Amino acid sequence: MKIQQLRFLIEVVDSGLNVTLAAERLFTSQPGVSKQIRLLEEEAGVTIFERSGKRFTGLTAAGEAMTRAARRVLLEAENFKRVADEFRDESAGTLTVATTHTQARYVLPRVVAEFTRRYPQVRLAIREGDPHRVVENLQRGEADIGIATEALASAPGLVSLPAYSWHHLLIAPAGHPLLAQDALTLQTLASHPLITYDPAFSGRSRIDEAFRRADIEPNLVLTAVDSDVIKTYVSLGLGVGIIASMAFDSQRDSGLVAIDVGHLFGANITRLALRRGALPRRFAMAFVELLAPQLTPELVSAASREGGQSYDI
Amino acid sequence: MKIQQLRFLIEVVDSGLNVTLAAERLFTSQPGVSKQIRLLEEEAGVTIFERSGKRFTGLTAAGEAMTRAARRVLLEAENFKRVADEFRDESAGTLTVATTHTQARYVLPRVVAEFTRRYPQVRLAIREGDPHRVVENLQRGEADIGIATEALASAPGLVSLPAYSWHHLLIAPAGHPLLAQDALTLQTLASHPLITYDPAFSGRSRIDEAFRRADIEPNLVLTAVDSDVIKTYVSLGLGVGIIASMAFDSQRDSGLVAIDVGHLFGANITRLALRRGALPRRFAMAFVELLAPQLTPELVSAASREGGQSYDI
DNA sequence: TCCTATTACGTCGTCCGTAAGTATT
């Protein structure tokens, strides 16, 4: 049994049982993959793939279990290499962070600034996408760290930790009548045209939930991925905006006034996720600590190892 | 990086940094091992072994961490094979149980009888030794299951579960004055010549502890590994014996009388141990369940995966 | 008929074993 055979096996499974596609992704020849799969099956004495003639049509029960076991082996093999990398050059390498627009635009800049100062040799890549994209990036091992408010907590194969808590702000042009209100309610809010985030972004679920629970239909005139877009249209008088607290800067956003509406929509927890079982490199843990000081390297290291879902044979 | 290189690395470390010995144990040539180690170091770009000239004198910090990581890879590789074995032939294979004399002689026979009836295809091997030997067998992967009353709970690299509880018996020839005593005390006991287990066996630690706490010096005239030896000498009138409750059978041991002295020495818990992270085969779990019905396969399977000690780089 | 996996075959790499060399105790 060779590591590469396991790699082939996993790639075939992840390519939807298409050996040709798997071979392309592995930058090798299709017959080579085919043969190694066969050799693996012979050595194990077990049929991994259900075949109808020459097509792979599914995984046998053995194949399911062996795929899971193979993933573990590969994960540990990656970790081995990562340990070596760590010692070869403590402070060089690549750190890929998958996150959403709001985080990338308003939260990460100060973290990135400090990080690149401390680790000038680390190539930092930020992948922006919606929360499900973030999850996917992590699951595939294409990103080391994921940061998002949605989708991370329950994703299989990942561990997530709370990074920080925030709430929503209402923004409106200076002088807007809503700003003079004493106790703002959802009812009042619903009587104005609203601009906020796209579904699945930046705590939008909390907003929907609050209105639904109150059985009020908000008047959403525009939704955006991007807080800047929201602010722009609010400035133009198209409506009042609801944005994440960290997206507002009273200096930069002069002309707009923000008031706290945390009491209406509750607190949001932005979480940080890692692939379960994948040991983060030291500089990755440093990045995490810069983002959320309570997440010490020890804590993050322990979390990455914790709770491997037990798999039965 | 190849699995075999990791195997070589671990064997060299476990051979006390002696490459020649490692090569012998691996049934291969010494230069081959030497070369693969070197290749591994080159590929990783890291020095694993400290050398003084041509001798290996120690592990570098990187070597320590990489050794730990390599062990994990190998453990998962073994698990992969075990999964394959499980499916190739659900009910064939080898089960090695490491245990102490008392367990092997008095507890396991009924378990083994039932097990071999249910799994006639499984080759069952019982390795007898003192508790530290049991631990060693497990740690080296030479045994699948360890059963002992001592040493298992705190052993690194193992997980242990309580199997059953027992207590000590006092045995004496029929008619012995001690048997007529109403409330037996340590003090009374100490006034007779005693025969019991060797240190580190069958709850001997509890016996020592009880006497030490009462600040009484017992008169140990003979110690043995083996309850049968103890019974023999008790029959000969050399003294009174203290043995494990499961070692006495009033039928077979006629001529001897036993009384419970659990109130003097407390309860002993015989534990069952597995190598941490090593997935037991189904028949191994069946063996465990026969021994201790409360240890269900689900529970054992979960335990084997639990609490991987986190390792830092 | 197209697509996909297997079979066949030649080449290159690499792993392993033997033998000689060199450094350390």
Added chain:
DNA sequence: AATACTTACGGACGACGTAATAGGA
């Protein structure tokens, strides 16, 4: 001087790529 690792070299196996073949959709 003995022991232990490294270097050198030759042989054999194995992995991979190309080309041809067979089996399904």
